């Protein structure tokens with residue numbers, strides 16, 4: 001038994017047997033000698049354990065639908081749910097050629113503010129009235145309704161309200177039954193939102209944007225301006241951005257997603273359903289990219305260029321990479337000297353714990369414990385496991401859309417990329433088209449992978465493995481600080497950013513250097529060092 005094995009065993013020894021058995025399945029120590037290391041994920045958190053997960057409504061409204069800048073999203077439920085989803089995720093948006101300033105609603109919060117009489121007598125009338133008011137005051141292009149827990153319990157038919165409003169006002173009104181309790185985490189809400197967008201929005205447009213190398217960016221939410229930094233480089237190379245799901249994305253563009261040449265996927269967890277559904281219905285291939293980290297960004301840009309197989313694009317890509325590297329590398333090198341050999345933990349949603357490993361490695365650091373809150377097995381182990389994942393009672397809540405090839409727009413993948421079938425087959429050997437390998441292959445032997453971590457495990461792992469930095473969420477950030485370890489909050493970037501792309505790497509490097517260099521952490525006494533709390 002290795003030292004880490006022993007430490008993990010000790011950590012689990014604290015639990016009653018039944019809990020221990022459960023939690024053991026959500027943990028693994030990377031061992032490349034074992035062929036198919038398996039982890040349990042996307043299952044219910046054990047009642048009584050405080051996890052870091054969010055709810056289904058958070059995944060649908062907060063993550064996927066909320067950032068669509070020209071859509072008014074009404075939270076149908078009590079005010080608390082609306083209030084807590086009001087702009088805290090920092091998905092930025094700005095006006096552009098097709099979306100004037102008055103059509104951007106991302107900084108506003110719309111809620112039906114359900115009160116006790118509405119819960120008792122039903123909230124459909126209130127919702128109807130609110131839609132009429134919203135149309136009257138704001139004249140939006142589209143409205144969506146996202147319901148929270150009590151709506152499902154009292155049985156308001158938001159679909160019927162939406163259909164009637166749509167007829168009355170002549171604009172699309174979408175309804176999402178994304179009540180918080182559906183599913184085991186926010187991941188269920190991603191799926192519900194993906195289904196709704198695919199069924200009712202994508203494919204409704206008819207205008208292909210002018211420009212070459214037309215791409216959609218899927219699973220990029222423009223947190224702290226990440227998307228803008230990525231777009232800066234992509235436009236520099238010559239790509240035309242057809243639409244984004246959903247950071248700084250617009251309804252008008254999302255209707256036309258099916259008219260692009262290639263989907264690129266940043267966050268696999270939240271948007272892989274749409275990437276796959278567009279492929280099934282329209283034939284468009286997708287490419288998993290990662291714009292977190294200097295080397296990772298360069299690799300993603302190169303793979304994108306390979307997908308088009310166009311010499312001019314490949315050359316321009318190399319030019320831009322060379323220019324950006326010459327500018328960024330010396331700065332990164334400066335920080336690398338200060339950070340070399342330091343270790344980190346990363347506990348973030350369903351994709352960043354993987355993506356940030358590359359950025360940390362650029363800086364000479366290593367993520368020795370990596371965890372997800374709500375990822376599925378494919379995000380850890382790779383998409384090849386999808387057919388073997390058992391759906392449980394919670395995942396059965398969400399209907400799978402059964403899509404067929406679109407009669408008008410379906411074309412084979414190689415046609416999208418303007419290459420022959422043979423060239424496309426050769427491309428697939430070089431670049432993992434329409435595939436994601438998951439986080440596990442990125443990790444080194446002996447490193448720990450943990451799903452749905454809780455407070456006890458967090459504290460014990462910090463005590464035993466003593467990281468220099470923890471990449472955290474909003475809540476566990478302060479636990480890290482109380483344990484005397486600096487953190488960077490990776491959901492909304494501690495109100496800075498961007499962290500993506502070439503410039504983002506510099507921002508991140510400087511902030512991490514400041515965080516780990518401050519002497520304040522030495523003044524904190526961790527609970528296990530304190531005579532009083534040690535006894536507990």
Ligand code: CFM
Pocket residue numbers: 059063089186219221223267268269270348349350351352353490491492
């Ligand atoms: Fe994707 Fe996200 Fe994430 Fe996610 Fe999120 Fe987020 Fe996240 Mo917070 S969509 S899975 S549900 S990358 S809000 S922008 S940071 S938990 S790792």
